[in-house]
Amino acid sequence: MPDVRPLYAVLIDADNIPARHAAAILKEITSFGEPALRRVYGDWSAERLRPWGEQTRSLGLVAHQETANTKGKNASDIGLVIDAMDILHTGRFHGFVLVSSDSDFTALANRIREQGLDVIGIGEAKAPESLRNVCNRFILIENITDEPESSRGGAKPAGKMKPTEAVPLILRAMDKIETEDEWYPLGQVGQYVTAENPDFDTRSYGKRKLSDLVQELKLFETKRGAGNQMMIRRLD
Numbered sequence: 186m187p188d189v190r191p192l193y194a195v196l197i198d199a200d201n202i203p204a205r206h207a208a209a210i211l212k213e214i215t216s217f218g219e220p221a222l223r224r225v226y227g228d229w230s231a232e233r234l235r236p237w238g239e240q241t242r243s244l245g246l247v248a249h250q251e252t253a254n255t256k257g258k259n260a261s262d263i264g265l266v267i268d269a270m271d272i273l274h275t276g277r278f279h280g281f282v283l284v285s286s287d288s289d290f291t292a293l294a295n296r297i298r299e300q301g302l303d304v305i306g307i308g309e310a311k312a313p314e315s316l317r318n319v320c321n322r323f324i325l326i327e328n329i330t331d332e333p334e335s336s337r338g339g340a341k342p343a344g345k346m347k348p349t350e351a352v353p354l355i356l357r358a359m360d361k362i363e364t365e366d367e368w369y370p371l372g373q374v375g376q377y378v379t380a381e382n383p384d385f386d387t388r389s390y391g392k393r394k395l396s397d398l399v400q401e402l403k404l405f406e407t408k409r410g411a412g413n414q415m416m417i418r419r420l421d
Contacts, residue, residue, distance in 0.1 A: 194280075196224055198262065198284060201285045202309075221278070225241055281297050282304075286308035288316050308326060317383055
């Protein structure tokens with residue numbers, strides 16, 4: 186019997202995320218689960234959200250109209266949070282995907298995790314540490330799209346991190362794993378790294394997989410262990 190894919194409730198803050206990233210975001214989500222519920226929140230009477238209207242139709246998203254009755258209040262945020270709490274109490278989903286770079290959703294992510302559900306955050310590099318760290322995992326939009334920032338005519342492109350910057354994270358993870366010899370399961374190392382650093386992503390270092398990253402560093406040796414799992418040890 187095939188493994189059951191985890192079901193996710195995907196809630197998108199249209200006021201905070203450019204519509205051009207919608208397809209890439211959904212594709213990324215399907216790599217780790219089933220986006221069974223897909224809602225996008227915004228004031229659809231606003232001209233700036235017209236591109237989202239087009240994406241909603243083409244991608245099969247459910248648009249929720251949120252009209253701001255008070256100047257300065259983000260009705261989309263409020264509507265999204267209310268819906269999230271209703272969805273949470275249905276008990277139908279394994280987790281939530283919150284698509285926003287807005288720190289206002291930090292408390293919501295905390296509340297969902299208190300119920301024992303996973304929270305995956307997806308947002309831009311401008312997302313604050315408070316939001317990134319409260320998620321089980323935080324995925325940068327810059328890592329899942331091919332569009333260079335410079336093509337927008339705005340800010341400079343966000344540079345990739347140097348592979349060597351990942352070394353302390355990997356070593357710290359290895360120190361937490363008990364092993365009978367000097368070899369560590371690479372998959373377990375990756376789990377520890379992500380647990381401590383929810384926004385860790387090998388794509389931030391220009392590598393597709395963790396094995397590619399450690400081999401690039403020349404500081405570790407890798408081999409295939411029992412069950413063909415990748416093992417790693419320090420060379421020093």
